[in-house]
Amino acid sequence: MSKYLVTGGAGYVGSVVAQHLLEAGHTVTVLDNLSTGFRAAVPAGAAFVEGDIHDAARWLDASYDAVLHFAAFSQVGESVAKPEKYWQNNVGGSMALLAAMRAAGVRTLVFSSTAATYGEPVDTPITETDPTAPTSPYGASKLAVDHMIGGAAAAHGLAAVSLRYFNVAGAYRGCGERHDPESHLIPLVLQVAQGRREAISVYGDDYPTPDGTCVRDYIHVADLAEAHLLALKAAEPGEHLICNLGNGNGFSVREVIETVRKVTGHPVPEVAAPRRPGDPAVLVASARTATDRLGWRPTRTDLAGIVADAWEFAQATADPAHSDPENSSPSGV
Numbered sequence: 001m002s003k004y005l006v007t008g009g010a011g012y013v014g015s016v017v018a019q020h021l022l023e024a025g026h027t028v029t030v031l032d033n034l035s036t037g038f039r040a041a042v043p044a045g046a047a048f049v050e051g052d053i054h055d056a057a058r059w060l061d062a063s064y065d066a067v068l069h070f071a072a073f074s075q076v077g078e079s080v081a082k083p084e085k086y087w088q089n090n091v092g093g094s095m096a097l098l099a100a101m102r103a104a105g106v107r108t109l110v111f112s113s114t115a116a117t118y119g120e121p122v123d124t125p126i127t128e129t130d131p132t133a134p135t136s137p138y139g140a141s142k143l144a145v146d147h148m149i150g151g152a153a154a155a156h157g158l159a160a161v162s163l164r165y166f167n168v169a170g171a172y173r174g175c176g177e178r179h180d181p182e183s184h185l186i187p188l189v190l191q192v193a194q195g196r197r198e199a200i201s202v203y204g205d206d207y208p209t210p211d212g213t214c215v216r217d218y219i220h221v222a223d224l225a226e227a228h229l230l231a232l233k234a235a236e237p238g239e240h241l242i243c244n245l246g247n248g249n250g251f252s253v254r255e256v257i258e259t260v261r262k263v264t265g266h267p268v269p270e271v272a273a274p275r276r277p278g279d280p281a282v283l284v285a286s287a288r289t290a291t292d293r294l295g296w297r298p299t300r301t302d303l304a305g306i307v308a309d310a311w312e313f314a315q316a317t318a319d320p321a322h323s324d325p326e327n328s329s330p331s332g333v
Contacts, residue, residue, distance in 0.1 A: 003027040003065055006028055007071035011041070011070055013225070015037075015042060017225045020225040028045070030047070032049075033186055039187065045085065049324065053069075060106060062104050067101060069112060074137050076136045076139075086141045094145040095168040101158075110228050113142050113162040113165070113242070114164055115164050126283070158238070160241070163228065163245050164245065166219060166283065167219065169310055170307075175313075186218070186310050189257055192269065193311075194315075200269070201272075202251075210252065213252045214282070217284045224245055230294040231243070234293055243294060243296075251303050263311055
């Protein structure tokens with residue numbers, strides 16, 4: 001068994017990956033400054049260090065076999081308003097982490113990247129060879145880290161895999177989405193079903209899609225976590241492998257809303273809103289590289305199952321004090 005450092009392991013995806021590593025028998029240390037994560041999300045059995053990735057050299061030593069890096073700010077809108085925050089944390093923090101890994105002799109990295117590196121797609125489904133033209137500082141910061149990792153692999157023999165997620169959803173063993181502010185479609189629609197929001201805004205219903213609303217690729221967080229464990233095995237010294245992770249099928253905004261109605265048994269009022277600038281009609285991943293190189297295939301691809309897991313978590317963690325019924329946040333995410 002191996003020993004791993006999981007940065008950002010108190011967040012949504014990081015905590016689920018940490019849980020999967022523990023279930024596989026590995027030793028796990030979570031490093032998180034809790035700026036957006038939750039101490040309660042760190043799985044039992046993992047060691048926890050409250051600290052910042054800029055200071056990773058304080059805790060990282062040669063006893064670790066690899067690092068799984070999730071510590072990043074990820075709000076697109078905030079990145080537009082506060083780009084310096086994203087450059088400092090996402091890029092500067094990752095640079096410090098890479099330096100700490102070199103100093104400690106830790107030579108394997110799995111990086112939590114994003115489909116936001118592609119920007120508006122040229123073709124669908126999106127492949128790893130498609131152009132990268134991020135439309136936000138968030139996407140640009142993640143792409144910058146991918147470039148840094150590629151350089152480290154070539155210059156220092158780092159074995160690295162970047163996993164570019166599309167829309168992660170669902171929950172696993174008490175770990176699910178609770179972003180503040182929330183910007184993802186499924187938890188937002190679930191908040192309407194809970195009565196925490198009056199309605200969900202549908203941004204555009206005249207797209208060239210079957211029902212006129214945006215189509216997105218949703219992947220269950222547990223499928224995503226399993227890809228990280230496979231990536232650790234597939235990482236090769238001197239190579240920076242980039243893999244898209246997605247369901248391979250798209251679901252429209254209206255399909256998500258209707259699925260939430262069926263799963264929860266609650267009404268979900270809709271509010272029509274104009275299209276948002278830059279919202280592509282369809283964003284769907286090709287995960288063929290992940291299948292070929294990692295041996296990964298998602299198995300939790302049913303939208304109702306994804307929503308049901310997310311609903312169970314939302315019900316278990318509902319907090320009326322955080323209700324914001326007047327806020328109908330973006331629904332075309």
